[in-house]
Amino acid sequence: MTQQLARHYQTHWVAEYARYYCAALTGPCTLQDEKNMFFGQLALEDAVLAMTEQDFIFCDTTFLTVKIWSDEMLGLTPQVVLEALPQYHYDLYLLMDIDLPWQDDPLRDFPEKREYFMEVWHRELTALQANYVVVGGIEDRFKNALEIIDAFLTKEP
Numbered sequence: 001m002t003q004q005l006a007r008h009y010q011t012h013w014v015a016e017y018a019r020y021y022c023a024a025l026t027g028p029c030t031l032q033d034e035k036n037m038f039f040g041q042l043a044l045e046d047a048v049l050a051m052t053e054q055d056f057i058f059c060d061t062t063f064l065t066v067k068i069w070s071d072e073m074l075g076l077t078p079q080v081v082l083e084a085l086p087q088y089h090y091d092l093y094l095l096m097d098i099d100l101p102w103q104d105d106p107l108r109d110f111p112e113k114r115e116y117f118m119e120v121w122h123r124e125l126t127a128l129q130a131n132y133v134v135v136g137g138i139e140d141r142f143k144n145a146l147e148i149i150d151a152f153l154t155k156e157p
Helices: 002-008 017-023 031-050 064-074 079-087 111-127 141-154
Strands: 093-096 132-135
Touching: 002 141, 017 031, 017 064, 031 064, 031 079, 064 079, 064 111, 093 111, 093 141, 132 141
Parallel strands: 093 132
Antiparallel strands: none
């Protein structure tokens, strides 16, 4: 979806750094790995921002994912992530609904906990006072995302 949105709005997009990082792991993820993913995601975002003249980019994810997974898998979040969360502002989060069927993926876990993680995302985004909208729809998901973004872009500042 991120690539499609970037193409539609003729801008750039940022991949999920953790996907590449975790694919190369040879053991269980550690707190240091979570820190590395945090710094890697920010570096990717900075690199993409530096090469665009557009007013905005799309990020497949943000480092908030590091907090959510660190809390779940390790029971704590690296301090550097906690300190950075209130300092980084993303204009709009599109939170994908869980209305699509589960798709197995080597880096995707807990199909039985989809509702739980959706609640976690709501809680974390609310705690950040983030501007976010849930995007649903099986057939119309992309169209629904476009409508949300168009409405956001045309709002009075």
